[in-house]
Amino acid sequence: MKKLILFIIMLFALEPIQAQTLFSATQQLDINNVNAGFYTFGNIFWNPDLLGRYYEFPKGSGLQSNSSSALWIGGYNQSTNNLHIAAQTYNQGGNDYWPGPLDELLGGSSDTTKAADWSQRWKINLSTIDSFRALNTHTTSNTNKTILEWPAKGNIYSKTPLNSQLIIPNRDMAPFIDINNDGIYNALNGDYPDIKGEQMLWWVINDNAGVHSETFGIPLKIEIHISAYACRMTGLENTIFINYKIYNWSNNIYDST
Numbered sequence: 001m002k003k004l005i006l007f008i009i010m011l012f013a014l015e016p017i018q019a020q021t022l023f024s025a026t027q028q029l030d031i032n033n034v035n036a037g038f039y040t041f042g043n044i045f046w047n048p049d050l051l052g053r054y055y056e057f058p059k060g061s062g063l064q065s066n067s068s069s070a071l072w073i074g075g076y077n078q079s080t081n082n083l084h085i086a087a088q089t090y091n092q093g094g095n096d097y098w099p100g101p102l103d104e105l106l107g108g109s110s111d112t113t114k115a116a117d118w119s120q121r122w123k124i125n126l127s128t129i130d131s132f133r134a135l136n137t138h139t140t141s142n143t144n145k146t147i148l149e150w151p152a153k154g155n156i157y158s159k160t161p162l163n164s165q166l167i168i169p170n171r172d173m174a175p176f177i178d179i180n181n182d183g184i185y186n187a188l189n190g191d192y193p194d195i196k197g198e199q200m201l202w203w204v205i206n207d208n209a210g211v212h213s214e215t216f217g218i219p220l221k222i223e224i225h226i227s228a229y230a231c232r233m234t235g236l237e238n239t240i241f242i243n244y245k246i247y248n249w250s251n252n253i254y255d256s257t
Helices: 112-117 126-133
Strands: 002-008 026-029 035-039 073-077 083-086 122-125 199-206 222-230 241-248
Touching (some): 122 126
Antiparallel strands (some): 002 241, 122 199, 199 222, 222 241
């Protein structure tokens, strides 16, 4: 398995055209002076339901200072010299990315059912975690929903959007603090999300749950874990941070990536 980590503070802006969506779900990072929208198909700062920009600054002003951005990645297969590529714009022609992890044991396979189950971004504030840690005991009734359902390895309480159990791969997914060091996430044992900043969103996408109808490119079979976060610190009130962890679950080695 090959893994690449990218750390990005600001992404480029594109002008909006038109959007076409399969799963309507946008989540906001809004703890500081920025109200930024994140969509489940890999593009950010874009509201596909309203066909408009989603990067409000200053928060509450109604002014949108950024537009759709996304991670574009491509490389040549060393064995075939074919170009593999994934790039998302406005979903106007379809998608190159979908929600959810890939099956690393089956060469990076996926399906649309898994995509629907993972069509969500988990949002948590540091203050919520601090309140959770202050409790003497943890139950399903007194534990914050996001902490209880955090999509980390082994969590039996994580849910799909339809409220069935989310099937989580038996490997590292959402980061967490493992209180009893058993390698399994269980908030009732005191485990909690390991976040950056004072507010963080976490979600996962891949480029192999369907045909690349944006670029018509050959999938790389990559899985991308995304963290978007903001810090309540002097000098960072107008800044958001984005972290990408990119896993190559194919059997290919990509050159000139």
